[in-house]
Amino acid sequence: MREEGLEAEEKASISDVVTAADRAAERLVVETLAVERPDDGVLGEEGAAHEGTSGRRWVVDPVDGTYNFVAGLDWWCSAVALVDGDDLVLGAIHHAPSGRTFVGGPDLPSTVNGQRLPRITDRPLAASCLATYLHPPFLESEVGTVFDRVAGQAATLRMLGSGSMDATAVAEGRLHVVCQHSVPPWDELPGAAIIRGAGGTTAQVEAAGVTWYAAGALTAVADVVGALSR
Incomplete structure (x- = not known):
């Protein structure tokens, strides 16, 4: 969609923008979850909202870094998280420019493209x-x-x-x-x-x-x- 040309619409400020690609990506995620996890809730940046009945909720950012996305910079991604009540279960972040996907959570060691990441080194x-x-x-x-x-x-x-x-x-x-x-x-x-x-x-x-x-x-x-x- 970006290669075909996109117009950015301002939201809260000149640096806070949205495009048709954001909305299309969120719609794809929501439609997929409706099939794969029909009982789960959904909350999306571009307006998706469904309570669900399972106690779990998917939080969706279809394009995080839309200003960069529109400007042709590669520091942008698509991201989701799963929460169960108040507990964070996992997150997944896909960086399309490099084809790298990060998955991890409090009880799930983080990986990138299936390879486990080393533990973060402590520092002040x-x-x-x-x-x-x-x-x-x-x-x-x-x-x-x-x-x-x-x-x-x-x-x-x-x-x-x-x-x-x-x-x-x-x-x-x-x-x-x-x-x-x-x-x-x-x-x-x-x-x-x-x-x-x-x-x-x-x-x-x-x-x-x-x-x-x-x-x-x-x-x-x-x-x-x-x-x-x-």
Whole structure:
């Protein structure tokens, strides 16, 4: 669909966009789940919502990193997560540009294309590459001030534009910790599952009136939480 040409529609901002490909991908996932897991619930970024009767729910991000997808950058993916009640069961992230698929969960060692990932090496925030995103209008607010406390302690910083892809890089040790505020479940849960399946951890903390999410190496996450909680 991208090769044939797509028009992006703005959602919340110029960097928050959606295309017909996002909607088509979500529809494909929802239709497949309706056949394979008809009793399960579904929650999709592009509006899919079904309660189900099994107590399980699939959380779907059909294209995570749509701005990158539209711009021709390859840091985008398709991602799903499965939750059972309040428990995260697994996540799956497919990176179409490289043909790599990550699968993992708290009780399921993370793999890429079936090969088990090494456990995440622990390190402090001061020795970590922090992946994040902060919408520029927040920079001059209290949220920006809190963000500065975290970013100022990191070894280096990257804003790459896809939370789930950032999580795969953390799971592989190419990045070390992710932190962002107000993260919706489709942006959080697939990557959280992969990171936890690779021996990392996740946390949420309230600061500056918003909920912050952090995931990655154990000490780095604890350092992020400490900086946010000051």
